[in-house]
Amino acid sequence: MRQDFGSVRPAAFSRAFLYRTIRDFFAARDVVEVETPVLSSAGNTDPQLESFRTDGQPPAWLRTSPEFFHKRLLAQHGFDLFEIGKAFRQGESSTRHNPEFSLLEWYRLGFTMTALMQEVEQLLQTVYAAFRKNLQPPQFFRYGEVFAEHTGLSPFTASLAHLQAACRSAGYSGQALERDHCLDLLFSLQVQPQLPQDCAVFVSHYPASQAALAQLDPENNQQALRFECFVDGLELANGYQELTDPAEQLRRFEADASTRQRNGLVSVPPDEKFLAALHHGLPACSGVALGLDRLLMLVTGAASIDEVLWFSWADS
Amino acid sequence: MATYSTNEFRSGLKLLLDGDPYTIIENEFVKPGKGQAFNRVKLRNLKTGRVLEKTFKSGESVEAADVMERDMEYLYTDGEFYHFMDPNSYEQFEAPASAVGDNAKWLKEQDTCTVVLWNNVPLIVEPPNFVELKIVETDPGVRGDTSGGGGKPATLETGAVVRVPLFVPEGEVIKVDTRSGEYVGRVKS
Numbered sequence: 001m002r003q004d005f006g007s008v009r010p011a012a013f014s015r016a017f018l019y020r021t022i023r024d025f026f027a028a029r030d031v032v033e034v035e036t037p038v039l040s041s042a043g044n045t046d047p048q049l050e051s052f053r054t055d056g057q058p059p060a061w062l063r064t065s066p067e068f069f070h071k072r073l074l075a076q077h078g079f080d081l082f083e084i085g086k087a088f089r090q091g092e093s094s095t096r097h098n099p100e101f102s103l104l105e106w107y108r109l110g111f112t113m114t115a116l117m118q119e120v121e122q123l124l125q126t127v128y129a130a131f132r133k134n135l136q137p138p139q140f141f142r143y144g145e146v147f148a149e150h151t152g153l154s155p156f157t158a159s160l161a162h163l164q165a166a167c168r169s170a171g172y173s174g175q176a177l178e179r180d181h182c183l184d185l186l187f188s189l190q191v192q193p194q195l196p197q198d199c200a201v202f203v204s205h206y207p208a209s210q211a212a213l214a215q216l217d218p219e220n221n222q223q224a225l226r227f228e229c230f231v232d233g234l235e236l237a238n239g240y241q242e243l244t245d246p247a248e249q250l251r252r253f254e255a256d257a258s259t260r261q262r263n264g265l266v267s268v269p270p271d272e273k274f275l276a277a278l279h280h281g282l283p284a285c286s287g288v289a290l291g292l293d294r295l296l297m298l299v300t301g302a303a304s305i306d307e308v309l310w311f312s313w314a315d316s
Numbered sequence: 317m318a319t320y321s322t323n324e325f326r327s328g329l330k331l332l333l334d335g336d337p338y339t340i341i342e343n344e345f346v347k348p349g350k351g352q353a354f355n356r357v358k359l360r361n362l363k364t365g366r367v368l369e370k371t372f373k374s375g376e377s378v379e380a381a382d383v384m385e386r387d388m389e390y391l392y393t394d395g396e397f398y399h400f401m402d403p404n405s406y407e408q409f410e411a412p413a414s415a416v417g418d419n420a421k422w423l424k425e426q427d428t429c430t431v432v433l434w435n436n437v438p439l440i441v442e443p444p445n446f447v448e449l450k451i452v453e454t455d456p457g458v459r460g461d462t463s464g465g466g467g468k469p470a471t472l473e474t475g476a477v478v479r480v481p482l483f484v485p486e487g488e489v490i491k492v493d494t495r496s497g498e499y500v501g502r503v504k505s
Contacts (some may be wrong), residue, residue: 048351091323091353091374094345171356173333173370173378184351185371212350228349238349291349 014131014300015308018292019084021130022104025123031080031106036069038062038086042271045256046212047263050090052099061268062088065289066105067213068274071242074107074285075277082106084292095304096234098293098313107287113214113225113241116286117202120229120237123290124200131299135231136199143206144223147183150191155183155207156222180209193233201230211252214240229290231298239288246278319377322355330362330383333370337362337381337434345374362432362439381434388431390423398423398441400431411438419443421476422494443494448503449473450489454480467499 023033043051043061052062063069065087073081087103108116121138128135147155153166163182170189177185195201204227208216211224225241243249253270260267296308306312320329325343332338338359347353353374360367362383372378388400388409397410398420409431415438416423422443423429432440454470467479470490478492480499491500 046350048353092345092347094347097345097347167371171369171371172354174373174376177352177373181352181373184348185354188346188348188351188354189356189371210350235349 015292015296017130018127018296018299021127022082022084022123025126026082026106029080031082031108034070034073034081034083035085036066036073036083038088040068040271042068042273043268045253045260045268045270047256047259047265050266051268052088052090053266064089065103067287067289068271070105070107070287071282072274072277074109075280075282078109078283080106080108093313095306096294096297098305098309100313100316101305102292103289104292104295105287105289107242107285109283109285111241111286113204113227113239113286116239116241116288117204117227117229120239120288120290121200121202124229124231124295127295127299133299134198138200138202139196140202140204142223143203146195146203147187147191150194151186153186180207183207183210192230192235195230195233197232199231200236203228203230211243212238212240213243213249213252215243227288234294234298235291236294236298237288237290239286241286242282242284244278244282244284246275249278250275318380318382320380321377322372322374325355325357330381331359332379332381333359336364337383337439339383341367346371347374362434382436383432383434383439385430385432387428390425390427390429392425393420393423398438400429400438400441403428409433409436409438411441415439416441419494421472421474422447422449422492424449424474445493445495446491446500447494448489448491449476451480451484451486454484454486456485 039060040063041060044064049064051064054060066083066085070081082104084104086100088100090099092099108119125135144155151166153162160179163179164176167177167182167185170186172185205217205223206226208222208224211226214224214226217223217225227239228235229237257267293305293308297305300308302308320331325340327340327342329340330337331340338361340357341360342358344356345353346356355372355374357370357372358367359370386402389403391399391401397412398416400409400411419441424447427444427447429444430442431438449472451470452473455468467481469477470480470484471477478497478499480490484490484502489503491503493500
């Protein structure tokens with residue numbers, strides 16, 4: 001019989017129960033659990049993520065997510081897969097961030113972004129029910145519409161000067177921000193806190209400049225088939241209808257590299273093995289990464305990520 | 317020019333913004349998973365006391381305000397300035413009335429105050445949490461009334477007016493909490 005672990009501290013008991021619930025969910029759907037390397041010979045080029053690099057020879061990187069390994073498996077073997085594992089991001093520490101954190105990542109062959117959002121919702125409903133918690137029906141928004149609703153500006157057509165002025169009004173202090181950073185600031189400070197509560201909120205069709213590893217929308221190439229899921233103001237999951245075009249992927253890696261150079265960040269070579277896998281052929285699929293520490297915070301009512309960790313970052 | 321990077325931000329850190337000194341009350345790290353990181357900071361203006369929120373791009377540096385707190389002995393006022401002395405260095409400082417504000421009514425010579433210095437000039441003067449002051453004027457109490465309910469106003473040697481129980485007479489030294497302005501008790505001499 002399942003017990004109500006939701007109110008029990010320490011939270012590690014809740015964690016074990018959460019993971020069991022997730023594994024049951026995927027077992028029932030024939031999604032195979034995999035375990036891929038935490039230590040990789042390639043880093044993440046994304047200029048917004050700072051990897052930890054090891055001292056050893058040759059140098060290795062602690063993964064910021066298992067996505068490249070997953071896509072290599074998909075290209076080679078083509079099966080639905082998921083992983084529960086650790087990921088690492090330097091400099092991210094707060095009541096909702098820990099530099100070492102637990103991620104659930106999964107990929108579904110032939111799924112559209114919409115189908116995957118629905119599966120995320122089903123997983124959340126399953127987890128909430130297991131913890132005897134209620135989650136209202138989901139709400140779906142497009143990035144452009146929810147951004148305009150709360151800021152009065154279109155993320156696609158507003159001028160840079162207007163966006164920068166809005167950032168100043170929101171309390172930004174410092175040198176003028178570039179366009180995407182304006183969007184990040186306004187979304188974080190003015191949109192995210194206003195999203196509906198007590199349900200999963202899906203925001204999709206991010207601006208193409210924030211596509212990351214998502215395909216562009218064939219109906220409107222200003223937008224990417226990327227979504228995020230928020231619950232009670234917490235950013236919980238980020239998913240893509242995956243980019244499968246190796247030439248476009250290479251262009252994005254090169255754009256990352258020039259952004260890194262421009263901003264004086266560590267240069268990170270692109271993952272050649274991942275690019276080779278794309279050349280070999282990544283089947284049409286969608287994938288998503290979901291923060292497990294944050295999901296645990298939600299179902300246990302923890303106010304800080306430290307409450308769901310046996311050892312906080314400061315204590316590690 | 318000393319600066320602090322956002323990753324050094326913590327409560328109590330003193331920053332210089334638009335020419336004014338501020339102290340950090342709260343620092344929140346905000347970052348979309350795939351986006352730019354920011355530090356959202358709640359700050360108190362040390363000159364005006366006003367609280368505001370500012371957001372900085374993570375990794376940027378902000379000028380530090382040369383602000384420090386020191387315990388000093390209150391010497392005297394010449395009517396325009398309040399004079400303090402650092403008991404360790406014997407260095408003397410003049411605080412303008414604006415730095416002392418309402419706290420002037422608690423200042424008694426030789427008491428130890430906390431003086432916040434900005435660029436080596438007193439910016440804020442905080443009196444001790446508890447001061448012992450003599451009552452210079454109050455109505456005679458009703459003998460035998462020790463209930464303390466209601467009380468009566470009493471003017472203290474520094475000019476402050478506090479409510480004291482009816483039985484406390486003129487000439488008595490009392491202890492007052494300067495944070496609430498409330499009578500704590502009589503000081504046995």
